[in-house]
Amino acid sequence: MTINFKEEVLKHKEDLLSDLFELLKVRSILGTDVTEETPVGSGPKEALELFLSFGERDGYATKLVDNIAGHIEIGKGDDLFGILGHVDVVPVTESEWITPPFSPTIRDGKIYARGVLDDKGPTLAAYYAVKLLDKLGVDWKKRIRVIIGSDEETAFRCVKAYFAKEEQPSIGFTPDAMFPLIYGEKAHANFRYSLKFKENNKQSAYTLTKLNAGLVKNMVPSEAIAIVEGDNSKLAELFNEYVASKNITGKIENNKVTVYGKAAHGSTPHLGENAATKLAEFLLTLDLDTNGHNYVKFIVDNIANDPFGEKLALKYNDDEMGDATYNYGIFSYESDKALVETDSRYPAKFNLIEKLEKLEIENVEVEVYSNKEAHYVPKDDELVTTLWQAYKNHTGDEINEPRVIGGGTYARCLKKGVAFGVLLPGREDTMHQANEYMFIDDLLLSVAIFAESIYNLCCK
Ligand SMILES: [Zn+2]
Structure with missing residues (x-):
């Protein structure tokens, strides 16, 4: 069967937009009115x-699971193909929006509303792709479930509850990121370097009493502060x-260095500049107390300016997933406790944990x-090549390739997705931002790309 996907999509345009507007009007932010x-x-x-209810109206089987997730099932066969999206959205600051975030508005060919890009628009586009094929009477070789979560933005309780009870698709995709596609997400480890404190056995001009930088492990700290005791004016x-x-850049006020x-x-720590390692480089030039000195020396000798882990021989790279990266996100030094919290994203074939267990660093564990x-x-x-080919057929984009990222996406919840x-x-990219928008043409193009992909994977 030959299908002109773009033409077929246009036949559903009015219905798609009408359903989408209805969906975008729902203020589906995590609520405090929690009941069973x-x-x-x-x-x-x-x-x-x-x-x-859109699925029911269109004549398909639907199921609500634990009031937190659900699916619409279309097609037939033993094998199950999954499409995973979500309808919850992140909070809004109304004053930053030109038109209200839950009153979808079209301006210059774009729909403005919270969730239009993340992820109500994409999830509905995927549903319409399956529906479009079904209404054409394609010969399904698989069952397809459009699985809908309602807690993706917070804690993934939707998919946890869903997959505890429901069948895991053998393959699938999640339209919750970007084209062309993301086929891999690196492994993700968190670890900490802690200073072993020693007896302070020297007379020093300065004592490091406090150092603080970073609030979360997964950001490069942009500000670092140290309190140093000693001669303030000389400091x-x-x-x-x-x-x-x-x-x-920095400043000094009395004994506080920023x-x-x-x-x-x-x-992507290489895209930032770590304020704490820069501060440590300065502190190492001072005549510091034993523990203060050992802490900043560890930082300068082993981790400063080193997002790829060369100094500690933790560097790794392969063609499949790229580089191992190391972000030193939280620094904290007090009189009896000092640490550096690290966030690493690394390729599947790299045995980082074993390497870390064997690390021997002076004064540090x-x-x-x-x-x-x-x-x-x-x-x-075949999953990757088929999806990518459908994307190329409809966009003509031969430049952008499927890629691997360090962050996590919803695809992690599918066994093979x-x-x-x-x-x-x-x-x-206006996801999670004020005035989130999506071009209507992009929405329709997505339906065509999805429809061709699903047709090739589920009807042949
Ligand atoms: Zn999302």
Whole structure:
């Protein structure tokens, strides 16, 4: 059967937009009105039920699971193909919106509303792709479930509850990211370096009494503060000289030294400038007490300016998943406790944990306290090649390739799944922002790409 996907999509345009507007009007933010009927509040539940009602109206089997997730099932066969999306949205600051976030509005070919891009628009586009094929009377070789969660933005309780009771699809995708597609997510470990405190056995000009930087492990700290006891005026002189010679920014007030860097996400630490390691570099030039000195020396010798872990021989790279990265997100030094919290994203084939267990660093111990395995589908797998080909057929984009990221996507919840769409390369990413929008043309294009993908994977 030959299908002109773009033409077929246009036949459903009015219905799609009307359903989408209804869905976007639901204020599906995590709520405080939590009951057994509404486990994450009444907003997410209302959006979930509304989505399922579209499936019922169109003649398909639907199921609500634990009031927090659900599915619409179409097609036939033993094998199950899954499409996973979500209808909950992140909170809004109304004053920052040009038109109200839950009153969808069209301006210049774009729909403005909270959730239009993340993830109500994409999830509905995927549903319409399956519906479009079914209404054409395709010969299904698989069952397809459009699985809808209502707690993706907070704690993934929707998918946990859903997959505790329901069948795991053999393959699938989640339209909750960008095109072309993300076939891999690196493994993710959190660990900490702790200083072994020693007897202070020397006379020093300065004592480090406090150092603090960073609030979360998964961000590069953009500000670091140290409290240093000693001669304040001499300290100011040394600091100002240092700042002038090193091209860094900072300030000093009495015994409080502040250094600034540049924030970046923890999965891409090389894009930021770590304020704490810069501060440590200055502190190492001072005549410091034993423990203060050991702490800043550890930082400078082993982790400063080293997002790829070369100094500790933790560098790793492969063609499949790229580089292992190390973000030093939280620094804390007090009189009896000093640590550096680290967030690493690393390829599946790298045995980071074993390497860390064998690390020997003077005055410092390493403790790994969380580790999540990598999630990926091989780049040459039929799932990846088929989805990518459908994308290329409809966009003509031969430049952007499927990729691996350090962050996590909803695809992690599928045993064998990738993130596929819908933000197009070059488009502004307004997910989680004020005035979130999506081009109507992009929405329709997504339906066509999804329909061709699903047709090739489920009807042949
Ligand atoms: Zn999302």
